[in-house]
Amino acid sequence: MTAELPLHTAEELRALPRTGRRAVVMTMGALHEGHASLVRAARELAGPEGQVVVTVFVNPLQFGANEDLDRYPRTLDADLRLAAAAGADAVFAPSVDEVYPGGDPQVRLAAGPMGGLLEGATRPGHFDGMLTVVAKLLHLTAPDLALFGQKDAQQLALIRRMVTDLNFPVEVVGVPTVREEDGLALSSRNRYLSAAERRSALALSRALFAGRDRLAAQAALVARAEAAPASDERAIALARLGEIRASADAHAVSAAGAGLPGCGLPDAVRAAARHVLEEAGRYEPPLVLDYLALVDPQDFTDAGPGFTGQAVLAVAAKVGATRLIDNIPLEFGAHT
Numbered sequence: 637m638t639a640e641l642p643l644h645t646a647e648e649l650r651a652l653p654r655t656g657r658r659a660v661v662m663t664m665g666a667l668h669e670g671h672a673s674l675v676r677a678a679r680e681l682a683g684p685e686g687q688v689v690v691t692v693f694v695n696p697l698q699f700g701a702n703e704d705l706d707r708y709p710r711t712l713d714a715d716l717r718l719a720a721a722a723g724a725d726a727v728f729a730p731s732v733d734e735v736y737p738g739g740d741p742q743v744r745l746a747a748g749p750m751g752g753l754l755e756g757a758t759r760p761g762h763f764d765g766m767l768t769v770v771a772k773l774l775h776l777t778a779p780d781l782a783l784f785g786q787k788d789a790q791q792l793a794l795i796r797r798m799v800t801d802l803n804f805p806v807e808v809v810g811v812p813t814v815r816e817e818d819g820l821a822l823s824s825r826n827r828y829l830s831a832a833e834r835r836s837a838l839a840l841s842r843a844l845f846a847g848r849d850r851l852a853a854q855a856a857l858v859a860r861a862e863a864a865p866a867s868d869e870r871a872i873a874l875a876r877l878g879e880i881r882a883s884a885d886a887h888a889v890s891a892a893g894a895g896l897p898g899c900g901l902p903d904a905v906r907a908a909a910r911h912v913l914e915e916a917g918r919y920e921p922p923l924v925l926d927y928l929a930l931v932d933p934q935d936f937t938d939a940g941p942g943f944t945g946q947a948v949l950a951v952a953a954k955v956g957a958t959r960l961i962d963n964i965p966l967e968f969g970a971h972t
Contacts, residue, residue: 655686661674662693665710667824668718668823671718671722673812676723690715692727697744712729728773753931780806783808789950820834820840825958828958829958832921840960846912944968948965
Protein backbone atom coordinates (compact mmCIF):
# COMPACT_ATOMS: atom_id res chain seq x y z
CA MET A 637 0.00 0.00 0.00
CA THR A 638 1.24 3.50 -0.85
CA ALA A 639 -0.14 6.78 0.42
CA GLU A 640 -1.04 7.76 -3.16
CA LEU A 641 -3.02 4.62 -3.93
CA PRO A 642 -5.88 3.92 -1.52
CA LEU A 643 -8.56 1.43 -2.51
CA HIS A 644 -11.81 3.16 -3.44
CA THR A 645 -14.09 0.36 -4.63
CA ALA A 646 -15.32 -2.99 -3.38
CA GLU A 647 -13.87 -4.55 -6.54
CA GLU A 648 -10.40 -3.20 -5.72
CA LEU A 649 -10.75 -4.49 -2.16
CA ARG A 650 -11.75 -7.95 -3.34
CA ALA A 651 -8.73 -8.00 -5.66
CA LEU A 652 -6.35 -7.30 -2.76
CA PRO A 653 -4.23 -10.45 -2.25
CA ARG A 654 -4.94 -11.90 1.17
CA THR A 655 -2.14 -13.18 3.39
CA GLY A 656 -2.52 -14.74 6.83
CA ARG A 657 -5.07 -13.33 9.24
CA ARG A 658 -6.74 -10.07 8.23
CA ALA A 659 -7.36 -7.40 10.87
CA VAL A 660 -9.52 -4.35 10.12
CA VAL A 661 -9.56 -0.95 11.81
CA MET A 662 -12.65 1.11 10.94
CA THR A 663 -12.36 4.90 11.07
CA MET A 664 -14.07 8.03 9.83
CA GLY A 665 -10.71 9.55 8.95
CA ALA A 666 -8.98 12.56 10.52
CA LEU A 667 -6.64 10.00 12.01
CA HIS A 668 -4.61 10.73 15.15
CA GLU A 669 -2.44 8.82 17.60
CA GLY A 670 -5.46 7.01 18.99
CA HIS A 671 -6.12 5.51 15.57
CA ALA A 672 -2.42 4.76 15.18
CA SER A 673 -2.55 2.72 18.40
CA LEU A 674 -5.41 0.69 16.90
CA VAL A 675 -3.42 0.03 13.73
CA ARG A 676 -0.34 -0.97 15.72
CA ALA A 677 -2.42 -3.34 17.84
CA ALA A 678 -3.91 -4.80 14.66
CA ARG A 679 -0.44 -5.24 13.21
CA GLU A 680 0.69 -7.12 16.32
CA LEU A 681 -2.37 -9.37 16.38
CA ALA A 682 -2.27 -10.11 12.65
CA GLY A 683 1.42 -10.93 12.85
CA PRO A 684 4.10 -10.38 10.22
CA GLU A 685 2.38 -12.74 7.80
CA GLY A 686 -1.05 -11.21 8.33
CA GLN A 687 -2.75 -8.19 6.80
CA VAL A 688 -4.05 -4.94 8.29
CA VAL A 689 -6.77 -3.01 6.46
CA VAL A 690 -7.85 0.47 7.60
CA THR A 691 -11.20 1.81 6.41
CA VAL A 692 -11.79 5.56 6.06
CA PHE A 693 -15.44 6.45 5.59
CA VAL A 694 -17.50 9.32 7.01
CA ASN A 695 -20.83 7.57 7.44
CA PRO A 696 -23.79 9.89 6.87
CA LEU A 697 -26.24 7.46 8.49
CA GLN A 698 -24.85 8.08 11.96
CA PHE A 699 -25.07 11.88 11.87
CA GLY A 700 -28.22 13.65 13.02
CA ALA A 701 -29.84 16.67 11.36
CA ASN A 702 -28.01 19.20 13.54
CA GLU A 703 -24.67 17.38 13.76
CA ASP A 704 -21.37 18.10 12.08
CA LEU A 705 -21.39 15.86 8.97
CA ASP A 706 -20.37 18.67 6.62
CA ARG A 707 -17.88 20.06 9.13
CA TYR A 708 -16.33 16.70 9.98
CA PRO A 709 -12.62 16.86 9.00
CA ARG A 710 -11.58 14.99 5.88
CA THR A 711 -7.80 14.57 5.66
CA LEU A 712 -7.25 11.53 3.45
CA ASP A 713 -3.67 12.28 2.38
CA ALA A 714 -2.54 12.66 5.99
CA ASP A 715 -4.60 9.60 6.96
CA LEU A 716 -2.79 7.48 4.38
CA ARG A 717 0.60 8.52 5.73
CA LEU A 718 -0.36 7.83 9.35
CA ALA A 719 -1.90 4.45 8.51
CA ALA A 720 1.16 3.36 6.55
CA ALA A 721 3.54 4.52 9.30
CA ALA A 722 1.53 2.58 11.92
CA GLY A 723 1.73 -0.64 9.93
CA ALA A 724 -1.36 -0.82 7.68
CA ASP A 725 -1.12 -2.82 4.49
CA ALA A 726 -4.10 -1.19 2.77
CA VAL A 727 -6.55 1.66 3.20
CA PHE A 728 -10.11 1.28 1.91
CA ALA A 729 -11.59 4.76 1.38
CA PRO A 730 -14.88 4.32 -0.49
CA SER A 731 -17.31 7.03 -1.55
CA VAL A 732 -20.83 7.28 -0.16
CA ASP A 733 -22.17 5.94 -3.48
CA GLU A 734 -19.86 2.93 -3.22
CA VAL A 735 -21.06 2.02 0.26
CA TYR A 736 -24.71 2.91 -0.36
CA PRO A 737 -25.38 2.33 -4.05
CA GLY A 738 -28.79 3.67 -4.96
CA GLY A 739 -28.97 6.09 -2.04
CA ASP A 740 -29.92 5.63 1.60
CA PRO A 741 -30.42 1.92 2.35
CA GLN A 742 -33.99 0.77 2.75
CA VAL A 743 -32.92 -2.02 5.12
CA ARG A 744 -30.90 -1.05 8.19
CA LEU A 745 -29.87 -2.67 11.44
CA ALA A 746 -31.63 -1.67 14.65
CA ALA A 747 -29.54 -1.25 17.77
CA GLY A 748 -32.27 -2.48 20.12
CA PRO A 749 -32.77 -1.39 23.74
CA MET A 750 -29.09 -0.58 24.37
CA GLY A 751 -29.13 1.71 21.34
CA GLY A 752 -31.64 4.02 23.03
CA LEU A 753 -29.55 4.66 26.14
CA LEU A 754 -27.01 7.45 26.80
CA GLU A 755 -25.54 8.32 23.39
CA GLY A 756 -28.57 6.80 21.72
CA ALA A 757 -30.95 8.96 23.78
CA THR A 758 -29.05 12.11 22.83
CA ARG A 759 -28.52 11.07 19.20
CA PRO A 760 -31.59 9.11 18.04
CA GLY A 761 -30.79 6.73 15.20
CA HIS A 762 -27.04 7.16 15.61
CA PHE A 763 -26.35 3.58 16.61
CA ASP A 764 -28.65 2.17 13.93
CA GLY A 765 -26.55 3.98 11.33
CA MET A 766 -23.31 2.95 12.99
CA LEU A 767 -24.21 -0.74 13.12
CA THR A 768 -25.45 -0.68 9.54
CA VAL A 769 -22.15 0.62 8.19
CA VAL A 770 -20.06 -1.63 10.45
CA ALA A 771 -22.01 -4.65 9.22
CA LYS A 772 -21.46 -3.57 5.61
CA LEU A 773 -17.74 -2.97 6.14
CA LEU A 774 -17.37 -6.33 7.88
CA HIS A 775 -18.90 -7.98 4.83
CA LEU A 776 -16.71 -6.01 2.43
CA THR A 777 -13.43 -6.47 4.30
CA ALA A 778 -14.13 -10.01 5.61
CA PRO A 779 -11.67 -9.76 8.51
CA ASP A 780 -10.68 -12.31 11.11
CA LEU A 781 -10.25 -9.53 13.66
CA ALA A 782 -11.89 -6.11 14.02
CA LEU A 783 -10.39 -3.56 16.41
CA PHE A 784 -12.28 -0.66 17.99
CA GLY A 785 -11.33 1.93 20.59
CA GLN A 786 -12.68 1.72 24.12
CA LYS A 787 -13.28 5.49 24.13
CA ASP A 788 -16.49 4.72 22.25
CA ALA A 789 -17.52 2.18 24.88
CA GLN A 790 -21.22 2.00 24.00
CA GLN A 791 -20.38 1.59 20.32
CA LEU A 792 -17.98 -1.23 21.18
CA ALA A 793 -20.62 -2.96 23.33
CA LEU A 794 -23.19 -2.75 20.55
CA ILE A 795 -20.79 -4.07 17.92
CA ARG A 796 -19.97 -7.02 20.17
CA ARG A 797 -23.67 -7.69 20.66
CA MET A 798 -24.33 -7.48 16.91
CA VAL A 799 -21.48 -9.87 16.13
CA THR A 800 -22.83 -12.34 18.70
CA ASP A 801 -26.51 -12.01 17.80
CA LEU A 802 -25.98 -12.18 14.03
CA ASN A 803 -23.15 -14.75 14.02
CA PHE A 804 -20.52 -12.67 12.30
CA PRO A 805 -17.34 -14.78 11.93
CA VAL A 806 -15.04 -12.13 13.41
CA GLU A 807 -13.31 -11.51 16.74
CA VAL A 808 -13.95 -8.03 18.13
CA VAL A 809 -11.02 -6.52 20.05
CA GLY A 810 -11.27 -3.41 22.25
CA VAL A 811 -8.17 -1.20 22.49
CA PRO A 812 -7.61 1.15 25.47
CA THR A 813 -8.21 4.88 25.11
CA VAL A 814 -5.19 7.00 24.23
CA ARG A 815 -4.89 10.30 26.09
CA GLU A 816 -2.85 13.42 25.62
CA GLU A 817 -0.43 14.44 28.35
CA ASP A 818 -3.05 16.62 30.05
CA GLY A 819 -5.51 13.72 30.20
CA LEU A 820 -7.85 14.71 27.35
CA ALA A 821 -8.93 11.65 25.37
CA LEU A 822 -7.75 11.84 21.78
CA SER A 823 -10.58 12.65 19.37
CA SER A 824 -10.84 13.97 15.84
CA ARG A 825 -13.12 16.68 17.27
CA ASN A 826 -10.44 18.04 19.62
CA ARG A 827 -9.15 20.17 16.74
CA TYR A 828 -12.32 22.25 16.98
CA LEU A 829 -11.49 23.40 20.53
CA SER A 830 -10.02 26.83 21.23
CA ALA A 831 -7.41 27.10 23.99
CA ALA A 832 -10.06 28.22 26.49
CA GLU A 833 -12.49 25.50 25.42
CA ARG A 834 -9.78 22.88 25.77
CA ARG A 835 -9.14 23.97 29.37
CA SER A 836 -12.84 23.50 30.11
CA ALA A 837 -12.91 20.14 28.31
CA LEU A 838 -10.23 18.76 30.63
CA ALA A 839 -12.93 18.49 33.30
CA LEU A 840 -14.23 15.37 31.54
CA SER A 841 -11.14 13.29 32.29
CA ARG A 842 -10.69 14.91 35.72
CA ALA A 843 -14.23 13.88 36.64
CA LEU A 844 -13.62 10.30 35.56
CA PHE A 845 -10.37 10.16 37.50
CA ALA A 846 -12.12 11.58 40.59
CA GLY A 847 -14.65 8.74 40.41
CA ARG A 848 -11.85 6.22 39.96
CA ASP A 849 -9.98 7.67 42.96
CA ARG A 850 -13.10 7.46 45.12
CA LEU A 851 -13.38 3.77 44.28
CA ALA A 852 -9.68 3.22 45.01
CA ALA A 853 -9.98 4.97 48.37
CA GLN A 854 -12.83 2.65 49.34
CA ALA A 855 -10.82 -0.39 48.28
CA ALA A 856 -7.94 0.83 50.47
CA LEU A 857 -10.30 1.21 53.43
CA VAL A 858 -11.57 -2.33 52.98
CA ALA A 859 -8.01 -3.65 52.77
CA ARG A 860 -7.11 -1.87 56.01
CA ALA A 861 -10.21 -3.19 57.73
CA GLU A 862 -9.37 -6.73 56.70
CA ALA A 863 -5.73 -6.41 57.78
CA ALA A 864 -6.35 -4.68 61.12
CA PRO A 865 -10.02 -4.59 62.10
CA ALA A 866 -11.09 -1.42 63.91
CA SER A 867 -14.06 -1.14 66.21
CA ASP A 868 -16.52 1.65 66.87
CA GLU A 869 -15.35 1.58 70.47
CA ARG A 870 -11.85 2.63 69.38
CA ALA A 871 -13.30 5.45 67.28
CA ILE A 872 -15.40 6.69 70.22
CA ALA A 873 -12.39 6.59 72.52
CA LEU A 874 -10.33 8.61 70.06
CA ALA A 875 -13.10 11.18 69.80
CA ARG A 876 -13.16 11.58 73.59
CA LEU A 877 -9.44 12.28 73.49
CA GLY A 878 -9.99 15.02 70.92
CA GLU A 879 -8.45 13.00 68.10
CA ILE A 880 -11.21 13.95 65.68
CA ARG A 881 -9.43 13.09 62.44
CA ALA A 882 -8.14 9.79 63.81
CA SER A 883 -11.61 9.01 65.13
CA ALA A 884 -13.21 9.70 61.74
CA ASP A 885 -10.64 7.48 60.08
CA ALA A 886 -11.30 4.69 62.58
CA HIS A 887 -15.05 5.01 61.98
CA ALA A 888 -14.45 4.73 58.22
CA VAL A 889 -12.27 1.65 58.59
CA SER A 890 -14.78 0.06 60.96
CA ALA A 891 -17.62 0.70 58.51
CA ALA A 892 -15.55 -0.70 55.65
CA GLY A 893 -14.88 -3.82 57.67
CA ALA A 894 -18.59 -4.23 58.25
CA GLY A 895 -19.20 -3.88 54.53
CA LEU A 896 -21.52 -0.91 55.06
CA PRO A 897 -20.16 1.62 52.51
CA GLY A 898 -20.25 -0.83 49.61
CA CYS A 899 -23.99 -0.56 49.10
CA GLY A 900 -23.76 3.13 48.22
CA LEU A 901 -20.39 3.11 46.50
CA PRO A 902 -21.67 3.43 42.92
CA ASP A 903 -23.49 6.59 44.00
CA ALA A 904 -20.36 7.83 45.76
CA VAL A 905 -18.33 7.31 42.57
CA ARG A 906 -20.93 9.22 40.57
CA ALA A 907 -20.99 12.00 43.16
CA ALA A 908 -17.21 12.43 43.08
CA ALA A 909 -17.27 12.75 39.31
CA ARG A 910 -20.32 15.01 39.27
CA HIS A 911 -18.69 17.46 41.70
CA VAL A 912 -15.90 18.11 39.18
CA LEU A 913 -18.40 18.51 36.34
CA GLU A 914 -20.59 20.93 38.30
CA GLU A 915 -17.55 23.13 38.93
CA ALA A 916 -16.73 23.02 35.22
CA GLY A 917 -20.23 24.28 34.50
CA ARG A 918 -19.09 27.60 35.98
CA TYR A 919 -15.98 27.86 33.79
CA GLU A 920 -15.66 30.32 30.95
CA PRO A 921 -16.60 28.89 28.56
CA PRO A 922 -18.75 26.48 30.58
CA LEU A 923 -18.82 22.74 30.17
CA VAL A 924 -22.46 21.79 29.49
CA LEU A 925 -23.11 18.27 30.77
CA ASP A 926 -25.17 15.87 28.69
CA TYR A 927 -24.87 12.82 30.92
CA LEU A 928 -22.74 11.14 33.57
CA ALA A 929 -23.42 7.44 34.02
CA LEU A 930 -21.98 4.40 35.74
CA VAL A 931 -23.12 1.36 33.79
CA ASP A 932 -22.73 -2.34 33.22
CA PRO A 933 -20.64 -2.66 30.01
CA GLN A 934 -22.70 -5.62 28.82
CA ASP A 935 -25.95 -3.72 28.32
CA PHE A 936 -25.26 -0.14 29.54
CA THR A 937 -27.87 -0.30 32.27
CA ASP A 938 -27.14 1.56 35.50
CA ALA A 939 -24.83 -0.01 38.07
CA GLY A 940 -27.01 0.01 41.16
CA PRO A 941 -26.26 -0.31 44.89
CA GLY A 942 -24.08 -3.30 45.71
CA PHE A 943 -22.94 -3.67 42.08
CA THR A 944 -19.90 -5.92 41.60
CA GLY A 945 -17.77 -6.64 38.58
CA GLN A 946 -16.69 -4.50 35.66
CA ALA A 947 -18.37 -1.15 35.08
CA VAL A 948 -17.92 1.85 32.82
CA LEU A 949 -17.99 5.42 34.11
CA ALA A 950 -19.04 7.48 31.09
CA VAL A 951 -19.53 11.18 30.44
CA ALA A 952 -20.63 13.37 27.54
CA ALA A 953 -20.66 17.17 27.41
CA LYS A 954 -20.43 20.14 25.08
CA VAL A 955 -17.85 22.90 25.21
CA GLY A 956 -18.78 25.66 22.84
CA ALA A 957 -20.07 23.93 19.71
CA THR A 958 -18.06 20.75 20.25
CA ARG A 959 -19.51 17.65 21.85
CA LEU A 960 -17.06 15.25 23.51
CA ILE A 961 -17.36 11.86 25.17
CA ASP A 962 -15.06 9.94 27.48
CA ASN A 963 -15.13 6.97 29.83
CA ILE A 964 -12.97 4.76 32.01
CA PRO A 965 -13.40 1.13 33.07
CA LEU A 966 -13.78 0.42 36.78
CA GLU A 967 -13.80 -2.79 38.78
CA PHE A 968 -16.14 -3.13 41.77
CA GLY A 969 -15.03 -5.94 44.04
CA ALA A 970 -17.24 -8.05 46.25
CA HIS A 971 -16.34 -5.84 49.24
CA THR A 972 -16.87 -2.52 47.48
